[in-house]
Amino acid sequence: MPELPEVEALAGSLRRRLVDRSVVAAVDVAAINVLKTFDPPPTALAGLPVTGVTRHGKWLDVDCDGLHLVVHLARAGWLRWSEQLPTTPVRPGKSPLALRVRFEDLDDGGEDGPAVGPEPRPGFDLTEQGTQKRLAVHVVRDPAQVPAIASLGPDPLEDSFDVEALQALLAGSRQQVKGLLREQSVLAGVGNAYSDEVLHAARISPFAVSGKLDDDQVSRLFASLKGVLGEAVAAAAGKPASQLKDAKRAGMRVHGRTGEACPVCGDVVREVSFADRSLQYCATCQTGGQPLADRRTSKFLR
Incomplete structure (x- = not known):
């Protein structure tokens, strides 16, 4: 299972590639069971610029102009970046592919949003191996709307987390x-x-x-x-x-x-x-x- 260091690295990689540089071109769902929210729908992300990428514990948060794509990779999930995602339509099936997010350069979107076409685009696939399907994807206006994020304890790498804070967690x-x-x-x-x-x-x-x-x-x-x-x-x-x-x-x-x-x-x-x-x-x-x-x-x- 990806933990704090790996999710932080994924967030950093996406931050460098996407923030203030890219627009969501499309979100394609291959496994409907990974979606834990329905309003707003994933399609609402299309056309929005990526304004931030961060981490909440083991959760990855892609901020698209105030609409958040929040992902928990669980035990067998992973994020795979490609500079040229396949152009073939995403179809439900036995493939490990769960969700595909395509991007294009912010300057290429135009006033009417991102262009639509068959040419390959960069982006990432969310995949999950095995039979226990626990990969979770939320589309929310505020990450705190995800109960598991709202209930998170302190991050051990935050400057505010000191030995006294740890002592308080352990006490009793x-x-x-x-x-x-x-x-x-x-x-x-x-x-x-x-x-x-x-x-x-x-x-x-x-x-x-x-x-x-x-x-x-x-x-x-x-x-x-x-x-x-x-x-x-x-x-x-x-x-x-x-x-x-x-x-x-x-x-x-x-x-x-x-x-x-x-x-x-x-x-x-x-x-x-x-x-x-x-x-x-x-x-x-x-x-x-x-x-x-x-x-x-x-x-x-x-």
Whole structure:
């Protein structure tokens, strides 16, 4: 699943290409189930200039002169940019294509809006692999009209997010810290992969109780949030969308590296599996050398 660094990179790429330079030529829907709103319709975006691109947690927001195309890529969704999109009509079917947005230069639109014709145009496809269709597209006048955006917690990379703010989020919580970091209403933008990375860098067990972390652990967790996410954003910046997934995998120290050596201490990276996901950690770095038990067979170790 794309998380804060990848969505920030996608937003930056679209911002450079489109803002104050392009007009929406057309929006073609291939999978009606991805649309979570109906008023305004996607066709209302046609003819509007792109005036901004930003990120809300893991949500991508393309501002078209006050009308927002807001996208959540979910687990298996992705954005694919092309300088020349196919000219063939978009048709519903078994293809992973869900939505296609075409653009043209702002100066080419004329007073009557963008020209219409069969010539190839730049733009992006939203695609989704697999059978669990969770890609979500909203067309709204205000991003806060999307309930999941309105309920987002603070962004960990905002300047206003400090160690005191993190302490306030953790205080009194009985939730395991791994789950708390992934809770978007608590902290925006962190998912399964980067929560593993942050906790490894902070040397904290994923199953430590959030409200029981001491001051030193909270300080380490805060520094790791800023450091791990900041480094990932910097590493992803400027990369084309086609390279972001591989760049994310290459930057992981423990997530997705079960059985490999921990780059810090050399111990083996271990895994705990769940029904629909898994987590990775280093016992030496994070749990005092004690392996965590799989929840399917025994109790968690703190």
